[in-house]
Amino acid sequence: xxxxxxxxxxxxxxxxxxxxxxxxxxxxxxxxxxxxxxxxxxxxxxxxxxxxxxxxxxxxxxxxxxxxxxxxxxxxxxxxxxxxxxxxxxxxxxxxxxxxxxxxxxxxxxxxxxxxxxxxxxxxxxxxxxxxxxxxxxxxxxxxxxxxxxxxxxxxxxxxxxxxxxxxxxxxxxxxxxxxxxxxxxxxxxxxxxxxxxxxxxxxxxxxxxxxxxxxxxxxxxxxxxxxxxxxxxxxxxxxxxxxxxxxxxxxxxxxxxxxxxxxxxxxxxxxxxxxxxxxxxxxxxxxxxxxxxxxxxxxxxxxxxxxxxxxxxxxxxxxxxxxxxxxxxxxxxxxxxxxxxx
Amino acid sequence: xxxxxxxxxxxxxxxxxxxxxxxxxxxxxxxxxxxxxxxxxxxxxxxxxxxxxxxxxxxxxxxxxxxxxxxxxxxxxxxxxxxxxxxxxxxxxxxxxxxxxxxxxxxxxxxxxxxxxxxxxxxxxxxxxxxxxxxxxxxxxxxxxxxxxxxxxxxxxxxxxxxxxxxxxxxxxxxxxxxxxxxxxxxxxxxxxxxxxxxxxxxxxxxxxxxxxxxxxxxxxxxxxxxxxxxxxxxxxxxxxxxxxxxxxxxxxxxxxxxxxxxxxxxxxxxxxxxxxxxxxxxxxxxxxxxxxxxxxxxxxxxxxxxxxxxxxxxxxxxxxxxxxx
Numbered sequence: 001x002x003x004x005x006x007x008x009x010x011x012x013x014x015x016x017x018x019x020x021x022x023x024x025x026x027x028x029x030x031x032x033x034x035x036x037x038x039x040x041x042x043x044x045x046x047x048x049x050x051x052x053x054x055x056x057x058x059x060x061x062x063x064x065x066x067x068x069x070x071x072x073x074x075x076x077x078x079x080x081x082x083x084x085x086x087x088x089x090x091x092x093x094x095x096x097x098x099x100x101x102x103x104x105x106x107x108x109x110x111x112x113x114x115x116x117x118x119x120x121x122x123x124x125x126x127x128x129x130x131x132x133x134x135x136x137x138x139x140x141x142x143x144x145x146x147x148x149x150x151x152x153x154x155x156x157x158x159x160x161x162x163x164x165x166x167x168x169x170x171x172x173x174x175x176x177x178x179x180x181x182x183x184x185x186x187x188x189x190x191x192x193x194x195x196x197x198x199x200x201x202x203x204x205x206x207x208x209x210x211x212x213x214x215x216x217x218x219x220x221x222x223x224x225x226x227x228x229x230x231x232x233x234x235x236x237x238x239x240x241x242x243x244x245x246x247x248x249x250x251x252x253x254x255x256x257x258x259x260x261x262x263x264x265x266x267x268x269x270x271x272x273x274x275x276x277x278x279x280x281x282x283x284x285x286x287x288x289x290x291x292x293x294x295x296x297x298x299x300x301x302x303x304x305x306x307x308x309x310x311x312x313x314x315x316x317x318x319x320x321x322x323x324x325x326x327x328x329x330x331x332x333x334x335x336x337x338x339x340x341x342x343x
Numbered sequence: 344x345x346x347x348x349x350x351x352x353x354x355x356x357x358x359x360x361x362x363x364x365x366x367x368x369x370x371x372x373x374x375x376x377x378x379x380x381x382x383x384x385x386x387x388x389x390x391x392x393x394x395x396x397x398x399x400x401x402x403x404x405x406x407x408x409x410x411x412x413x414x415x416x417x418x419x420x421x422x423x424x425x426x427x428x429x430x431x432x433x434x435x436x437x438x439x440x441x442x443x444x445x446x447x448x449x450x451x452x453x454x455x456x457x458x459x460x461x462x463x464x465x466x467x468x469x470x471x472x473x474x475x476x477x478x479x480x481x482x483x484x485x486x487x488x489x490x491x492x493x494x495x496x497x498x499x500x501x502x503x504x505x506x507x508x509x510x511x512x513x514x515x516x517x518x519x520x521x522x523x524x525x526x527x528x529x530x531x532x533x534x535x536x537x538x539x540x541x542x543x544x545x546x547x548x549x550x551x552x553x554x555x556x557x558x559x560x561x562x563x564x565x566x567x568x569x570x571x572x573x574x575x576x577x578x579x580x581x582x583x584x585x586x587x588x589x590x591x592x593x594x595x596x597x598x599x600x601x602x603x604x605x606x607x608x609x610x611x612x613x614x615x616x617x618x619x620x621x622x623x624x625x626x627x628x629x630x631x632x633x634x635x636x637x638x639x640x641x642x643x644x645x646x647x648x649x650x651x652x653x654x655x656x657x658x659x660x661x662x663x664x665x666x667x668x669x
Contacts, residue, residue, distance in 0.1 A: 004603060005606065005662070007606065039614035042614060043610060043614030047619065047660065051659045054663075054664040055664060157618065255667070258666045258667055258668065261668070261669065283664060
């Protein structure tokens, strides 16, 4: 999917309040028609959607799910589409009914447009934002700035990533719908339940590939890159340690663009991305699951041309092993006391 | 024999038709010029009843309705003399040409005088749309360079309105002015070519490559000074290859992404560039190309010269994620 070709044509917004476990909850405030859009608003929302969906990961619709969203999306993108407003109302009601106490209130929007010259549907979940506006004013003949509190902002220039899902049919094959989801990962501190709610419970979708498989592929491709395409041994060591640190970190996501920018040097950065792309590793965020690479994360290793192995826990390796080049020779330096020689 | 009132009344009945004709010819002509990447100021000049009658009297026409051929008129003013022939070709492709007059060719090598190219055209049947009443109506199109246009206006004031008629010395001075105008056009065109070929300022050469594509795809004007500033930075990203290779690379990129560029430019033209002011500028195409090739090198060059948010917005618009902490 080329997100650069995305254009939004229409949007409808519903307000979905918090649903209380006990006591009276406010029902959703549902729109009856699409929101009027001028070119400037359309342009701004399109920009924000592109910004957030640039970090999206690929998903598939669950084969069997209690969520009505997959059927609604299939219909919207089909030959006899359901009414746009009706589809959005059903989605808003589903969101309201499926929420639990930890969910924040917010706005549920459905947008329609095109991507790669094909019809697409975009679902957005946003939270109300607040801001302070200033306007020049003259009071009693003296100039000042009036400050007003604005509580009904939906999207601002500073809004980074929010929950958004884009679906489209890449070909005329009715059975195939491609989906891309971006998630701001808010609620990750509340545990898996909140973070996964949007993807699994609300959208009725799963990751296109299991995170542990994608993580393994990213790891393998990265190692191959470091060994086959980085000539300088000093960089090789640096990159390996960075990869281990990043994969082993507490961050639930891996982003290869960020990794390349933060840890690689010069032309290695783009070459790394190109190599990952050739190996079908996503350039946006993907959910990290190190189950299949755990053993590799435990031990950093260098194998020399003559079969000398240097390995150790990552922390110790970083502190005590140094790689350098001296007069065309690679020098591997270990600063540590010898615990034992032989077996 | 006609009289003033009846000829005026006869023309006023058909004048709205000719006004529509002039507008239609201008719209078609403008669209073709933009698609071809030619910078031209194109205007239509509806003839009012008063001017029509005065011309009939001044020229002493027997049959003003037939003999006055500029009842609808369109003028195209181009920047460079070289563009005149390109515009002539556009006119011949687009319209049915009844008459073509090249005032420069008519002057020959020994005379000076009014310059310009005039056409009498009709709309082709395929361009009539629902305006069948415009069929077979004649519109005059004049092509001038800026210098020729300025001279046409001034000379009208100086020569045609002169009372009494100018003497030989004054006439000679007018001729020298005409020669100067012709020399101006020629020198501007040749200097432009020499500067571009000799230019060590790669930005200028890049802009010369990008501009016709940008005009064709966006139909939009742009800030030239801003383009030069940005291209001075972007040009560094091509320093490992010859200019010819860069030109070819950009041509291939623009051809491959023509539809996407057109769509992007149209969207921003409609909605305003707002927080993405560099998008409706020719240099955006070269930034997109460089981002696809190596986004990190672009980041490295950019950060020292411009606000990184400008680059981020361009990258998002094109669908290229940049590092989050850029």
